[in-house]
Amino acid sequence: xxxxxxxxxxxxxxxxxxxxxxxxxxxxxxxxxxxxxxxxxxxxxxxxxxxxxxxxxxxxxxxxxxxxxxxxxxxxxxxxxxxxxxxxxxxxxxxxxxxxxxxxxxxxxxxxxx
Amino acid sequence: xxxxxxxxxxxxxxxxxxxxxxxxxxxxxxxxxxxxxxxxxxxxxxxxxxxxxxxxxxxxxxxxxxxxxxxxxxxxxxxxxxxxxxxxxxxxxxxxxxxxxxxxxxxxxxxxxx
Numbered sequence: 001x002x003x004x005x006x007x008x009x010x011x012x013x014x015x016x017x018x019x020x021x022x023x024x025x026x027x028x029x030x031x032x033x034x035x036x037x038x039x040x041x042x043x044x045x046x047x048x049x050x051x052x053x054x055x056x057x058x059x060x061x062x063x064x065x066x067x068x069x070x071x072x073x074x075x076x077x078x079x080x081x082x083x084x085x086x087x088x089x090x091x092x093x094x095x096x097x098x099x100x101x102x103x104x105x106x107x108x109x110x111x112x113x114x
Numbered sequence: 115x116x117x118x119x120x121x122x123x124x125x126x127x128x129x130x131x132x133x134x135x136x137x138x139x140x141x142x143x144x145x146x147x148x149x150x151x152x153x154x155x156x157x158x159x160x161x162x163x164x165x166x167x168x169x170x171x172x173x174x175x176x177x178x179x180x181x182x183x184x185x186x187x188x189x190x191x192x193x194x195x196x197x198x199x200x201x202x203x204x205x206x207x208x209x210x211x212x213x214x215x216x217x218x219x220x221x222x223x224x225x226x227x228x
Contacts (some may be wrong), residue, residue: 006156034215043117043202044157044218093156095216103147103216105156 003027004096006106013084013113021079021109023094029074030096035067038091038108050077084113120203120219127193128227135201135222136187143205146179146186147216151200160201161188193226200224 003026013019023033031052036044048069050056056069066088068080077096081088094106120137127133137146145164149157161172163179163186170177176189186203203219 004156036218043221045117046215046217049215091154095156102162103159105149105158108154108156110154 002096002098002101002104004094004104004106006094006109008109009107010110015085015113016083018080018082019084019111021092023077023096023106025075025096028098028101030098031074032097033071033077034095034097035069035079036093036095038093044093081111086113089113118203118205118217118219120222122222123220124223126225126227129194131193133190133193133224134187136185137203137219138185139205140184141205141207142183143207144183145206147204147206148177148188149202149204151202157202195226195228198224198226
C-alpha cells in the first residue's frame with residue numbers, strides 16, 4: 001500500500017518563529033495533497049488542497065499568508081506556519097491522493113508554540 | 115469548515131459487545147469512508163464505500179452507504195480492547211475536475227473495557 005512520511009512528528013517553537021512541516025510520498029506519485037488541522041478532541045478540519053505545480057486552494061477562514069504550502073513535486077508537499085502563535089498549536093496532518101491507493105494520511109505533526 | 119454529524123459522540127462498552135455508529139449529512143456524497151485514529155497518529159482507513167446501498171465488510175467491521183447518499187453507518191461486532199480509538203466517517207464531495215476533498219465527521223470515541 002501507499003506510504004506517506006510526515007516530518008517532524010512533533011515540534012516546539014517560540015512564538016513568532018516559523019515552522020516547516022514536510023509530507024512525502026515514498027512509493028507513489030500524488031498529484032493532490034491535502035493539509036488538515038486537528039485541535040484536541042476535535043475532528044480533522046481541511047485547511048488547504050495542494051496541487052503539484054500550482055497554487056494551493058485554501059478553505060474559508062484559513063490565512064494563506066500564514067500557512068504557506070508548497071507542492072514542488074509529485075512526492076513532496078510542505079506546510080510552513082509563519083510567525084507562529086500559541087493559538088496555532090495543533091496537530092497537523094497531511095493526506096495524499098493517488099489513483100491507485102486513494103487517500104493516505106501521514107502520521108501527523110504535533111506543533112506546540114510557546 | 116463543513117463537518118458531518120456523527121453519533122454517538124462516545125461509547126463505553128464491555129469487551130465482546132457490538133458497536134454501531136452513524137454519520138449523516140445535508141449534502142450528497144459519492145464516496146463514504148470510515149477511519150480509525152489512535153492517539154498521536156493519522157487516521158487509518160477501515161472501509162470505503164462507493165455506491166448507494168453498498169454494504170461492505172472488513173473482518174469484524176461492516177459499513178453501509180445509505181440509499182439517500184447522505185448517511186452511512188459502521189458496525190463493529192464482538193469488540194476487543196484494541197478497538198479503542200476515535201472513529202471518523204468521511205464523505206467525498208461531488209466536484210468536477212480536480213480530486214475531490216474529504217469532509218470528516220465529528221468523531222466517535224470508543225472505549226472498550228476488558
